[in-house]
Amino acid sequence: MEFKLNSDYAIPAVGLGTWQSTGEDAHRAVKHALSVGYRHIDSAVGYSNEKEVGRGIRDSEVPRDQIFVTTKITNAVLTGEDAAKQIDESLANFGTDYLDLVLIHWPWTYERNAAVYAAMEKAVDAGKIRSIGVSNFNIHHLDALLEDARITPAANQMECHVSLQNTRLKEYLDGKGILLEAYAPMKSRKIGDVLEDETLKEIGAAHGKTPTQVSLRWLLQRGIVALPKSVTPSRIEENFQLFDFELSDEEMRKIRKLNKAERLFPEPDNVDFGFLKL
Numbered sequence: 001m002e003f004k005l006n007s008d009y010a011i012p013a014v015g016l017g018t019w020q021s022t023g024e025d026a027h028r029a030v031k032h033a034l035s036v037g038y039r040h041i042d043s044a045v046g047y048s049n050e051k052e053v054g055r056g057i058r059d060s061e062v063p064r065d066q067i068f069v070t071t072k073i074t075n076a077v078l079t080g081e082d083a084a085k086q087i088d089e090s091l092a093n094f095g096t097d098y099l100d101l102v103l104i105h106w107p108w109t110y111e112r113n114a115a116v117y118a119a120m121e122k123a124v125d126a127g128k129i130r131s132i133g134v135s136n137f138n139i140h141h142l143d144a145l146l147e148d149a150r151i152t153p154a155a156n157q158m159e160c161h162v163s164l165q166n167t168r169l170k171e172y173l174d175g176k177g178i179l180l181e182a183y184a185p186m187k188s189r190k191i192g193d194v195l196e197d198e199t200l201k202e203i204g205a206a207h208g209k210t211p212t213q214v215s216l217r218w219l220l221q222r223g224i225v226a227l228p229k230s231v232t233p234s235r236i237e238e239n240f241q242l243f244d245f246e247l248s249d250e251e252m253r254k255i256r257k258l259n260k261a262e263r264l265f266p267e268p269d270n271v272d273f274g275f276l277k278l
């Protein structure tokens with residue numbers, strides 16, 4: 001299953017998350033994911049795993065042009081010059097001559113966001129990146145960026161799961177043709193909440209699926225990319241078995257009621273960037 005980006009490239013609807021996957025774990029996870037059908041890997045300079053992810057891609061049986069690779073520019077990058085340098089370093093780390101999607105990891109000042117984004121646009125012109133976008137951008141960050149952007153961002157990667165459904169942001173992004181990508185799609189360190197949720201368990205039982213599979217399928221049916229992370233082979237497989245069932249409108253409605261605006265990651269307007277180095 002794929003979605004179409006405004007850059008005209010297709011993006012696989014499920015991508016392997018790799019935050020906190022490092023060293024040999026990251027290499028093995030990527031290789032295993034590609035062997036069971038994943039075609040999309042989500043990385044970031046801040047995850048310190050670009051080299052291992054690149055090695056996992058090269059060691060897989062899957063040709064590079066069939067894999068969608070995302071990375072993110074760190075908060076330490078404040079100027080266009082540094083952004084251009086970091087893009088070149090990412091290309092070298094992955095061992096590839098183009099990246100499918102590069103995101104600004106977190107917003108900062110409007111001026112800094114615009115300068116970094118302009119460098120990303122130039123990298124698109126140079127054929128180094130196919131699509132560009134942002135992450136953790138609230139509506140006001142996007143409104144400001146769009147005033148100067150030559151290329152509309154293709155995606156905004158945000159925390160999104162059954163307890164933080166981002167309905168208003170999704171409507172805004174739909175209006176601008178920007179795809180929403182869900183990070184922490186299974187509630188990350190609070191995945192226990194998903195595993196034990198009675199509604200998700202009941203819906204899962206009706207389809208012979210696990211609560212995590214239901215929570216991921218629910219994102220896909222909303223037109224949102226899901227980025228489940230795991231380094232455990234059986235879970236990597238489980239999180240990709242999402243294409244042989246469909247949630248009914250009634251089931252989608254029941255899951256909508258689980259929204260409680262519960263945030264596990266910092267609210268982008270309230271981040272102390274002195275501490276957040278990603």
Ligand SMILES: NC(=O)c1ccc[n+]([C@@H]2O[C@H](COP(=O)([O-])OP(=O)(O)OC[C@H]3O[C@@H](n4cnc5c(N)ncnc54)[C@H](OP(=O)(O)O)[C@@H]3O)[C@@H](O)[C@H]2O)c1
Nearest residue numbers: 017018019042183184185186187188228229230231232235
């Ligand atoms: N843009 C951003 O600022 C940002 C922020 C956070 C995350 N992300 C991206 O989004 C991805 C996903 O977010 P996340 O890693 O925080 O959270 P997540 O994918 O919601 O949850 C990952 C956790 O759930 C466990 N798990 C995975 N599948 C499971 C299953 N089927 N059953 C039980 N447990 C399972 C994993 O353990 P094991 O690995 O031990 O199996 C890991 O502890 C990240 O990896 C990263 O690529 C982006």
